[in-house]
Amino acid sequence: MKIRTKMIVAFVTVILMPILLILFSLFLMNQFQLRTFRERYDVEDTGSLLSYNTMDLFSGLTSAMRERLQEIVEEDPTRLEDIEYLEELNEEISSRQSYMIAMKDAEAYYVGEEDFSEEMLQYLPQYGQQEVYEDSGYYLGGDFQCLITQQSFTFQDGSEGNLYLVTEIRSIFPEFKSILLDVGILIILVLVITAILLTSWLYSSFLKPLKVLQSATKSIQEGNLDFSLEVTGKDEISELCRDFEGMRGRLKESAEDKIQYDRENKILISNISHDLKTPLTAVKGYCEGILDGVASSPEKLEKYVRTIYNKANDMEKLIDELTLYSKIDTNRIPYNYTKIRVKDYFGDCAEELALELESQNVELTYSNYLEDDVVIIGDTEQLKRVVNNIISNSIKYMDKKKGFINLRIRDEGDFIRVEIEDNGKGIAAKDIPYIFDRFYRTDSSRNSATGGSGIGLSIVKKIIEDHGGRIWATSKEGTGTIMHFVLRKYQEVPYE
Secondary structure (H helix, E strand, C coil), X not given: CCHHHHHHHHHHHHHHHHHHHHHHHHHHHHHHHHHHHHHHHCCCCHHHHHHCCXXXXXXXXXXXXXXXXXXXXXXCHHHHHCHHHHHHHHHHHHCXXXXXXXXXXXXXXXXXXXXXXXXXXXXXXXXXXXXXXXXXXXXXXXXXXXXXXXEEEECCCCCEEEEEEEEECCCCHHHHHHHHHHHHHXXXXXXXXXXXXXXXXXXXXXXXXXXXXXXXXXXXHCCCCCCCCCCCCCCHHHHHHHHHHHHHHXXXXXXXXXXXXXXXXXXXXXXXXXXXXXXXXXXXXXXXXXXXXXXXXXXXXXXXXXXHHHHHHHHHHHHHHHHHHHHHHCCCCCXXXXXXXXXXXXXXXXXXXXXXXXXXXXXXXXXXXXXXXXXXXXXXXXXXXXXXXXXXXXHHCCCCCXXXXXXXXXXXXXEEEEEEEECCCCCCCCCHXXXXXXXXXXXXXXXXXXXXXXXXXXXXXXXXXXCCCEEEEEEECCCXXXXXXXXXXXXXXXXX
């Protein structure tokens, strides 16, 4: 859910949820109050409760007692002269905020309220006025605030008797205040519950992901990249966390690449130092021989000078290889792509290599199975470097007295395939997948003896891939190795 949607939901929730909860709670409270009215006011039709007159409702508090007193008056009014019996009747209605007053000939002989004010007696209805207030009773205002219902009767001696049921309205109003207080507390509880639910939702949606993101930022600041952010949401913060996780992954890869780069540089420096030290030692030795007069004859002097020249060429090749390696590492190899006629180009390469390999007792054979007009797009200098590096590597590990190298060019449909086969020591099957990796050594002792920086085949792979091709090797130990690489043919597209 998007943040904008969440804010709209939160806004609607703040408005609607309290209203709905309050209405629901008021409904429940109303049902409770209706039940209370039924029990207290003897009202059956609670659905029309609001249509009742207030005095009628208050009169309902003592309606049952009035009916009972009516029966007593009709059956045996002498019972109303018994104070203990009046106490029992008064006890029954005391829970309904009511009490009884019994009078005989305008003199009160029983009052069921301790805090009764005798001043009220002068305001009580006279004997025989029951019919006037039969429906709802008599309301006494002022300082008294009560509802009075009257039951008149005659004692056995002919005296006039009045029995009053007094309902104190002031004692009932606190109940309504209590209801209002309950409603206020209910509203507060609803608002608090709504706030808690909304806060929990917002915390899980916003603050919790932000805390995770803050913790991840602190980990990166401390240099720790070995963690991951688990995010399942679809809002903007979740997207930010996913982007942050992607950045962390790239930073980790970059850090690992830097460690690998530093390690490879150390290996390269070590290899170059070792490989430069060998020809330098030879050059120094032959120079000392010349200075000491060991090369006394012109033939020996020429041999010493030629050896020095060859060692200098070896050092130059190492330096060139190092320079090219630095360009490969920064993707700055200078390519000069041109159209190359395959037959002529590889024929010239084979002819040049044959003369050079002959002096090393290695025979080169060349076979071209392509049509004469086949053309590729490539850099002549860099492709020549590929062939030279592969053949130099073959010669370096040649273990036969008579070596041979076969250079074959085959047709592969839209591609040409170049095969360079030797009869050297071969490569173990477990090493073949790694021979194009930088500084990979199949035999550390052999590499030390034969020299080389360990990046020759990685340079070859880089050049072929930059030409849109692919390179791989097949080999059998003790028999020899075949290097294969393919390049796409050039085909002109005619314009219509």
